[in-house]
Amino acid sequence: MKKFLAFLLTFLVVLFSFPSGMTLSHGAVTFKDVPKDAWFYEHVHYVANHPNELMVGYAGNFGPFDNLTVEQFIKITVAAAGRGVVVPPDKYWGDVYVPIGLELGFVLPGEFNDYRRAITRAEMARIIIRSLPMITGEKDITYNESDIRSRMADYDSIPVNLRDYVCKAYQLGILVGGADGYFRPNDSLTRASAAAVIHKMLEPSTRTVFTPPEEVWSDAEFEAYIRENAEDFYCIAKIEDRKIYLQNAVKTTPTLLSEVNNPSINELLYECAKALAYYANKNGNTFSLGYMHLNGGIVSLGYHIISKAFDPDLELVFFAEPQMNYFAEQYAPGKQKSPSYYRWTLGALRDPDFLSSQGWEPGKNRQNFVWTQEKHEKVFSHLCQIVYGPSQGKEFYDFIFPIYLNIFYTGGRIEDSYFGIVPKTGIELAYYYSEKNNVKVMSYWTTKPEVRK
Amino acid sequence: MKKAARVIFILFVIIINILYNCCLSSGQLFRSESVKGTYKLNIITSLLYKTEVFDDPFGDDSLPDGGFLVTPDGKLKNEKGQIGEYAYLGYNYDEEEITNDRYFSKLGRRGNVFDQDYSNVEWQEIPEAWNSWMDISQNSALFKYILTTNFYDDDHVTEGKTDTGYNLLRLFEIPEGSDDYTEIYMKAKVLTTPETGSGYIYLRYYRPRGRFLWLKS
Numbered sequence: 001m002k003k004f005l006a007f008l009l010t011f012l013v014v015l016f017s018f019p020s021g022m023t024l025s026h027g028a029v030t031f032k033d034v035p036k037d038a039w040f041y042e043h044v045h046y047v048a049n050h051p052n053e054l055m056v057g058y059a060g061n062f063g064p065f066d067n068l069t070v071e072q073f074i075k076i077t078v079a080a081a082g083r084g085v086v087v088p089p090d091k092y093w094g095d096v097y098v099p100i101g102l103e104l105g106f107v108l109p110g111e112f113n114d115y116r117r118a119i120t121r122a123e124m125a126r127i128i129i130r131s132l133p134m135i136t137g138e139k140d141i142t143y144n145e146s147d148i149r150s151r152m153a154d155y156d157s158i159p160v161n162l163r164d165y166v167c168k169a170y171q172l173g174i175l176v177g178g179a180d181g182y183f184r185p186n187d188s189l190t191r192a193s194a195a196a197v198i199h200k201m202l203e204p205s206t207r208t209v210f211t212p213p214e215e216v217w218s219d220a221e222f223e224a225y226i227r228e229n230a231e232d233f234y235c236i237a238k239i240e241d242r243k244i245y246l247q248n249a250v251k252t253t254p255t256l257l258s259e260v261n262n263p264s265i266n267e268l269l270y271e272c273a274k275a276l277a278y279y280a281n282k283n284g285n286t287f288s289l290g291y292m293h294l295n296g297g298i299v300s301l302g303y304h305i306i307s308k309a310f311d312p313d314l315e316l317v318f319f320a321e322p323q324m325n326y327f328a329e330q331y332a333p334g335k336q337k338s339p340s341y342y343r344w345t346l347g348a349l350r351d352p353d354f355l356s357s358q359g360w361e362p363g364k365n366r367q368n369f370v371w372t373q374e375k376h377e378k379v380f381s382h383l384c385q386i387v388y389g390p391s392q393g394k395e396f397y398d399f400i401f402p403i404y405l406n407i408f409y410t411g412g413r414i415e416d417s418y419f420g421i422v423p424k425t426g427i428e429l430a431y432y433y434s435e436k437n438n439v440k441v442m443s444y445w446t447t448k449p450e451v452r453k
Numbered sequence: 454m455k456k457a458a459r460v461i462f463i464l465f466v467i468i469i470n471i472l473y474n475c476c477l478s479s480g481q482l483f484r485s486e487s488v489k490g491t492y493k494l495n496i497i498t499s500l501l502y503k504t505e506v507f508d509d510p511f512g513d514d515s516l517p518d519g520g521f522l523v524t525p526d527g528k529l530k531n532e533k534g535q536i537g538e539y540a541y542l543g544y545n546y547d548e549e550e551i552t553n554d555r556y557f558s559k560l561g562r563r564g565n566v567f568d569q570d571y572s573n574v575e576w577q578e579i580p581e582a583w584n585s586w587m588d589i590s591q592n593s594a595l596f597k598y599i600l601t602t603n604f605y606d607d608d609h610v611t612e613g614k615t616d617t618g619y620n621l622l623r624l625f626e627i628p629e630g631s632d633d634y635t636e637i638y639m640k641a642k643v644l645t646t647p648e649t650g651s652g653y654i655y656l657r658y659y660r661p662r663g664r665f666l667w668l669k670s
């Protein structure tokens with residue numbers, strides 16, 4: 001009988017050493033309610049398979065849309081700090097972990113009346129910042145409060161005693177809020193979102209670090225530059241009230257782009273032109289502005305790495321009347337749903353000798369070479385943030401840049417297209433690239449966001 | 454019944470004597486490799502043809518004479534050392550083939566496409582054509598020159614020996630005094646502007662039934 005009980009005990013210990021609900025598949029934990037194509041899949045996979053067992057599921061599920069509680073997050077941070085313990089069978093796990101969290105200083109006595117309630121994002125930020133020195137060694141985090149306030153639409157709704165923690169977590173890119181610019185400090189988190197936050201917390205490379213665009217010229221500096229180089233900007237008839245009046249060889253009367261479809265178009269044109277002129281001047285490149293009086297006006301802003309004698313290496317076209325991507329219309333009819341307000345065309349964002357200086361020769365492994373230069377990427381990134389807003393612009397850039405870069409890695413021998421919304425932006429992208437159909441220009445057409453955020 | 458749906462292209466040549474500096478001879482920098490790094494600059498071809506060319510000239514087995522035409526006034530040599538013209542000069546910066554007009558114009562199929570007054574042609578829109586006018590619209594003199602200069606056309610009855618008597622304004626029947634050039638912007642794609650010696654303009658039309666055409670596509 002004793003032998004049987006020993007066997008049963010051993011069996012139960014082994015059985016329950018796996019947290020309930022997990023499925024071991026090829027050594028990795030998976031969950032029925034976490035499909036592979038879910039946005040949170042990689043984060044859940046990370047936390048569920050972490051050696052410190054940061055988050056586990058129940059009954060085969062992860063519960064991605066359940067709220068995360070205070071005690072759950074305390075348990076996660078304690079475990080992440082390597083202070084996890086075996087919970088005695090007669091004890092509730094929360095009653096074990098909360099005291100450890102208090103002992104480590106992740107929470108202070110009296111901060112929470114109820115550890116089983118949902119934790120807010122701001123409260124989560126406090127625990128994150130307190131626990132980080134033990135987890136990643138990060139401490140003494142600095143930030144610019146006025147800068148964060150300017151980017152966070154609901155900054156004032158952060159409880160005053162939690163603002164320092166929120167700013168630090170925001171600065172580190174661990175808790176950054178939505179692409180709409182709202183941080184929502186008093187909202188709770190789903191377990192899926194929590195998994196993403198924890199992933200970022202433990203793996204700095206996955207964080208969403210916001211790098212503010214470079215401070216460019218003042219309006220006065222920009223307009224002085226245009227005046228001094230007027231012969232290079234034939235299409236700029238005049239600038240008044242931060243609006244560029246256009247002209248060309250045919251349309252010689254100063255004209256603004258039609259604002260019927262895009263009320264911000266002239267304002268954005270001014271801002272983009274100012275940024276481009278600044279970077280061109282700084283980097284020793286050239287900036288161009290072309291204007292066609294078709295369809296309410298079309299303007300091309302060009303950034304030329306060598307000179308205007310060649311097509312722009314980075315071109316942004318503004319359509320006053322939105323247009324369809326003509327390559328998409330021809331080869332993928334019906335795929336693009338809405339006409340585009342902007343068209344980006346990218347060439348090689350590198351100096352002429354940049355590749356050669358790395359020893360590049362056709363035939364070598366493309367993956368071993370750097371294909372674009374940071375100073376030129378920065379121009380593109382900055383323009384994206386102007387056109388779509390800081391958050392959405394960054395999301396757009398982060399989405400499109402790898403697609404663009406992949407063309408270099410593959411030598412352009414690819415068939416690629418995308419028709420749909422760029423995640424977290426609300427912007428429709430229509431992009432068609434085909435070696436077979438001789439559509440080789442890297443051009444990306446987009447709608448405009450409803451609100452620039 | 455609709456005309457044959459196949460889209461074909463023609464090439465117009467505008468011979469220019471205007472005083473625009475040749476960017477190649479004025480010390481303009483060349484780019485050392487094409488946009489995706491696939492091809493290296495071919496400095497000899499670039500200088501010979503006064504345009505930026507990457508990689509070596511090449512022919513095409515599906516073309517007459519394998520895409521290399523032996524001609525005493527040719528600028529290129531083939532593998533056998535013969536003087537002539539290849540069908541393709543190489544690639545442009547965007548890695549698209551550059552057709553060699555000297556090859557195609559020497560094939561002898563001249564003057565059998567267009568009537569004297571182009572009355573047998575229905576010009577088609579080229580969706581991206583307006584884009585090619587963007588730079589030109591910044592230069593009033595160049596813009597007017599391209600619109601008003603009579604062009605040469607190998608496929609016209611003049612066989613490219615003299616100008617056709619047509620310029621773009623006349624070809625598209627733009628009324629005198631009008632500045633509405635929308636039809637030109639939508640149907641004439643400027644391939645190269647005349648700064649380098651000659652300008653090339655691309656037009657597209659549907660092939661009329663029963664006519665023999667040789668055209669590059």
